[in-house]
Amino acid sequence: MGEVVNVIVAFAVIVFIVRWATSPGNDSPEEQAVARALRFKPKKVTPEMTQTVAGMFPHIPQENIHYDLLRTGSVEITTNKILEKGFLDPPSPAYFTLYPRTAAAPNPAGERPAAAARPAAPAHTLISRFRLEERVDSVPAAELEDIGGRATWEDTAEKREASLRERKAKMVLAARQ
Structure with a gap:
């Protein structure tokens, strides 16, 4: 019986140490709230990352691209997902409460998105x-x-x-x- 108690205590100590070592202790309360709402810890995403993927795949909505980049943090992984599946999963409803549609793909200095900045191409045959x-x-x-x-x-x-x-x-x- 004494050995079982020792094993349980040792297991509990190991679990506690692993949780303490891997816990994100330096996150701000806002980052923790965002992670709880999205159900994952978002990675850092720059507007250039979003525009790079949107430039390669203009048929994919920018909200989907930004959401997937928040999950992966990598342009390469996101482009591979698009190439493999042909689409990206739509964002969860919590995404739109944190990132409104106008801010889904943030632009530096309030520039218009690339698709809106392009003039309509004349119909050429x-x-x-x-x-x-x-x-x-x-x-x-x-x-x-x-x-x-x-x-x-x-x-x-x-x-x-x-x-x-x-x-x-x-x-x-x-x-x-």
């Missing part, structure tokens, strides 16, 4: 993008029929680039017809 306006009606349909054939390997990079550019132009013109 492939014809105008590849500058094929003069060739639209001048290329015979018979020439466009063999656009899917194999390309020959050219000697120089400039010739290969010109060949690729011409094949793209033919594909755009064939799609138009």
Whole structure:
């Protein structure tokens, strides 16, 4: 019986020491409240981190990106999650009480987000993008029929680039017809 008591006391002392050694004793009460609300201790996230991931994946909402960065603290881990799953989990409701929607991706000096700062792009067609306006009606349909054939390997990079550019132009013109 005495040995069982010694084992229990030793186990309790070890648990107490491990908890004391790993406890975050230097957190402010605000940080502890945030950690309790989110149910995890948030990592430090800079606006640049959020903008980096948002630049790579503009279809992912910035709230999701910021929330995942708070969890992981790493741009690499967040981008790997997006690449593996194709999406990020939405933030919990507690996230929106701590980080309102306007502050989900904090911007330095009150700048507008990158998506809002970009002017609306004019609607360009492939014809105008590849500058094929003069060739639209001048290329015979018979020439466009063999656009899917194999390309020959050219000697120089400039010739290969010109060949690729011409094949793209033919594909755009064939799609138009």
